[in-house]
Amino acid sequence: MNSMPRLFVGIFVVFIFAWVGLVATPYLQLGNMQPEVDPDTGAQLPPVPSGLAAHGSKVYASMGCVYCHSQQVRPEEAGADLARGWGARRTVPRDYIREKPVYLGTMRTGPDLTNIGARQPSANWHYQHLYNPQMVRGSIMPPFRFLFENRKIVGEPSPEALEIPGVAVVPGYEIVPTQDARALVAYLLSLNRNYSLKEAPVD
Amino acid sequence: MSAIAEPPSSIHAPVPDSAVGQIASRAMIDASTRLPVLLFFGAALFWLLAGSLFGFVASWKLHSPLFLADWSWLTFGRIRSAHLNAMAYGWASQAAIGVGIWLMARLCRAPLKSAPVLMIATGLWNLGVAIGISGILAGDSQSIEWLEFPAYATPLLFLAYGLIAIWAVIMFASRQVGHVYVSQWYLLAAFFWFPWLYGTANILIQGIGVNGVALGAVNWWFGHNVLGLWFTPIGLAAAYYFIPKVIGRPVHSYYLSALGFWSLALFYSWNGMHHLIGGPFPVWLVTASIVASIMMTIPVVTTAINHHMTMRGHFHMLGLSPTLRFVVFGAMSYTVVSLQGVSMAFRSWNKLTHFTHYTVAHAHLGLYAFFTMIMFGSMYYIVPRLTQCEWRSPRLIKLHFWLSAYGIIAMFGVLSIAGLAQGAWLNDPQIEFIKTVQVTIPYLMARSLSGVALTGAHFIFAIHFGLMLLRLGRTGPEPTYFENKRHDGGAVEGGQ
Ligand code: HEM
Numbered sequence: 033m034n035s036m037p038r039l040f041v042g043i044f045v046v047f048i049f050a051w052v053g054l055v056a057t058p059y060l061q062l063g064n065m066q067p068e069v070d071p072d073t074g075a076q077l078p079p080v081p082s083g084l085a086a087h088g089s090k091v092y093a094s095m096g097c098v099y100c101h102s103q104q105v106r107p108e109e110a111g112a113d114l115a116r117g118w119g120a121r122r123t124v125p126r127d128y129i130r131e132k133p134v135y136l137g138t139m140r141t142g143p144d145l146t147n148i149g150a151r152q153p154s155a156n157w158h159y160q161h162l163y164n165p166q167m168v169r170g171s172i173m174p175p176f177r178f179l180f181e182n183r184k185i186v187g188e189p190s191p192e193a194l195e196i197p198g199v200a201v202v203p204g205y206e207i208v209p210t211q212d213a214r215a216l217v218a219y220l221l222s223l224n225r226n227y228s229l230k231e232a233p234v235d
Numbered sequence: 236m237s238a239i240a241e242p243p244s245s246i247h248a249p250v251p252d253s254a255v256g257q258i259a260s261r262a263m264i265d266a267s268t269r270l271p272v273l274l275f276f277g278a279a280l281f282w283l284l285a286g287s288l289f290g291f292v293a294s295w296k297l298h299s300p301l302f303l304a305d306w307s308w309l310t311f312g313r314i315r316s317a318h319l320n321a322m323a324y325g326w327a328s329q330a331a332i333g334v335g336i337w338l339m340a341r342l343c344r345a346p347l348k349s350a351p352v353l354m355i356a357t358g359l360w361n362l363g364v365a366i367g368i369s370g371i372l373a374g375d376s377q378s379i380e381w382l383e384f385p386a387y388a389t390p391l392l393f394l395a396y397g398l399i400a401i402w403a404v405i406m407f408a409s410r411q412v413g414h415v416y417v418s419q420w421y422l423l424a425a426f427f428w429f430p431w432l433y434g435t436a437n438i439l440i441q442g443i444g445v446n447g448v449a450l451g452a453v454n455w456w457f458g459h460n461v462l463g464l465w466f467t468p469i470g471l472a473a474a475y476y477f478i479p480k481v482i483g484r485p486v487h488s489y490y491l492s493a494l495g496f497w498s499l500a501l502f503y504s505w506n507g508m509h510h511l512i513g514g515p516f517p518v519w520l521v522t523a524s525i526v527a528s529i530m531m532t533i534p535v536v537t538t539a540i541n542h543h544m545t546m547r548g549h550f551h552m553l554g555l556s557p558t559l560r561f562v563v564f565g566a567m568s569y570t571v572v573s574l575q576g577v578s579m580a581f582r583s584w585n586k587l588t589h590f591t592h593y594t595v596a597h598a599h600l601g602l603y604a605f606f607t608m609i610m611f612g613s614m615y616y617i618v619p620r621l622t623q624c625e626w627r628s629p630r631l632i633k634l635h636f637w638l639s640a641y642g643i644i645a646m647f648g649v650l651s652i653a654g655l656a657q658g659a660w661l662n663d664p665q666i667e668f669i670k671t672v673q674v675t676i677p678y679l680m681a682r683s684l685s686g687v688a689l690t691g692a693h694f695i696f697a698i699h700f701g702l703m704l705l706r707l708g709r710t711g712p713e714p715t716y717f718e719n720k721r722h723d724g725g726a727v728e729g730g731q
């Protein structure tokens with residue numbers, strides 16, 4: 033192999049071959065998928081997230097939640113995801129059409145969050161948990177106290193002030209979520225892919 | 236000697252030219268690479284130290300979540316990404332570029348031209364890495380694994396790399412006629428593949444705005460190819476150069492070299508989707524990558540045989556040459572990590588290991604025990620030729636080697652066990668999830684300790700390197716060996 037053109041063409045061709053296979057083809061096959069529309073109500077599946085939840089998805093990216101939490105439910109033969117109650121069905125490409133970035137994840141230091149909004153529908157629980165994850169005994173999730181404000185009560189206490197089990201609030205002070213925390217919790221509550229799709233019915 | 240079986244044009248060990256004139260021109264070629272290569276090495280070591288500290292903080296947080304918990308920029312998700320990116324783009328890539336430039340000039344037998352262009356590239360690259368990591372810590376991560384750098388940092392890296400790639404092609408085109416050595420194939424391919432990979436991935440994600448699972452496919456096409464078509468070829472290019480060079484005999488077989496190279500290019504590029512096994516993807520896509528992963532056995536075994544047969548009868552020299560010891564450790568780890576990787580691509584085994592610390596163990600076996608160790612070995616060879624003095628202390632080198640070697644073996648061991656326990660329990664729905672967390676904690680603590688050993692090794696190496704830059708190395712006719720005596724049996728031809 034002493035000829036530069038031959039070497040170069042080889043290097044080029046193998047690369048483009050794989051690029052067509054692994055990038056271009058999936059993009060053509062999956063990149064333009066449309067939501068499923070319910071013929072009776074006209075509602076779209078997957079549903080369009082609220083503006084606050086969309087902002088929360090950015091907070092999820094910023095905090096790097098994906099490095100510990102996946103968002104994919106594998107079919108029965110590929111793991112115990114369904115048996116653990118992480119979803120009513122496996123997830124399919126259509127579930128993710130609105131997502132960028134897509135938080136499929138490759139690590140389960142923490143549990144899967146595909147359907148956390150269905151499993152844990154209480155906003156208050158999420159606030160408490162983000163502030164003090166160790167309320168789940170033995171959890172190693174980092175606390176996100178910096179997403180909350182610990183402030184002096186002026187006038188009436190805020191209706192959003194949190195009571196956090198195991199955390200004593202100084203009298204005259206209150207802990208309230210910041211806008212980022214509200215958005216993040218709205219996002220978590222929006223995570224519910226237990227609706228039925230044609231290619232993945234819930235039965 | 237089995238090398239006889241080769242075609243004559245392939246007396247292609249980079250060794251035999253021992254004529255005085257040749258040595259003089261080799262010194263001249265080395266000198267022409269001095270500034271850019273030392274700049275890349277120095278910057279790489281800076282990021283190695285920074286990345287080690289990031290890694291240590293991330294590791295500690297995994298078993299002690301209240302550690303440094305009140306600063307958003309140090310939260311696990313950010314410091315872990317800072318670690319990965321400091322190691323991948325700050326350390327590993329710059330070590331690769333430095334070694335690649337030096338090898339390219341040597342193998343083309345031509346002095347390096349346009350050093351200032353390469354130095355501008357160093358500047359742009361490091362600016363890009365610094366801005367990218369600050370961006371991650373400040374909360375601007377794209378949250379796409381291996382592509383975390385925010386959109387305002389990536390053009391700098393791309394520009395820097397573009398300069399380097401163009402330089403490499405020009406360098407290659409201006410080479411002295413003669414045989415093109417196997418290392419050059421790998422170098423040329425890697426220097427060409429990486430900018431294409433990085434450019435395409437960023438354009439698809441930021442420009443065209445690919446989303447949904449197609450984005451997942453782009454993500455892992457890129458993530459895998461950074462490993463397989465950038466770090467791996469450079470690591471192999473260095474192994475193919477330094478093993479024959481130090482022991483002073485040609486590579487065992489030309490045909491195996493060629494087979495190894497083309498099968499790697501063909502199969503590795505198809506591997507990406509094995510990171511997504513079980514995920515929401517068409518079956519054909521994942522299966523294609525699983526098949527390609529299994530086919531990787533061909534280049535891996537071929538390369539292993541080729542290196543082993545080259546080394547045969549010379550293993551005693553591992554006690555002598557620091558370069559050889561690091562590079563052979565790396566080359567052997569390449570075989571191990573790759574065969575392990577093949578096993579992890581089988582659906583049945585992946586079901587146990589996916590989503591666990593077992594993957595993280597594999598990741599460090601690949602990037603550290605294979606790639607980083609080969610880079611260390613290469614730098615032990617190259618740096619004295621650029622600074623014109625020899626490494627100060629064989630004991631420091633020895634300490635570096637053993638801290639790195641034991642450190643990575645320990646890290647790999649504890650994370651693998653943790654991962655298997657975690658995976659087995661994750662697959663048993665009767666076991667509460669939190670138990671899968673608790674079972675890993677003692678091992679995660681042990682990993683933090685192994686991280687201390689590795690970080691120590693890196694500081695030792697950086698100090699030794701600093702002494703060389705200050706020309707405080709030994710002067711003397713002999714390279715620094717582990718033992719003072721030169722082994723009388725084998726000629727240590729290339730030095731070290
Ligand atoms: C200095 C000692 C080191 C320590 C303490 C350390 C620690 C860590 C930790 C805690 C993680 C996160 C794992 C997780 O998310 O569960 C990680 C990931 C990673 N580290 Fe290191 N690391 C070290 C050295 C290195 C080096 C030298 C490299 C590369 C040259 C490297 C490359 C990586 C990569 C690629 C990942 C991502 C793994 C994955 O996604 O599976 N690390 N490391």
Ligand code: HEM
Binds near residue numbers: 589590599600
């Ligand atoms: C034949 C060779 C190889 C094969 C078939 C292979 C296979 C795999 C597989 C299947 C995974 C995904 C594990 C999972 O998520 O369940 C993986 C992850 C990984 N491999 Fe390999 N591997 C090979 C060689 C290497 C080498 C040589 C390196 C380093 C240079 C390496 C570095 C990594 C890293 C860093 C990851 C973690 C990626 C992440 O999650 O961030 N592998 N490998």
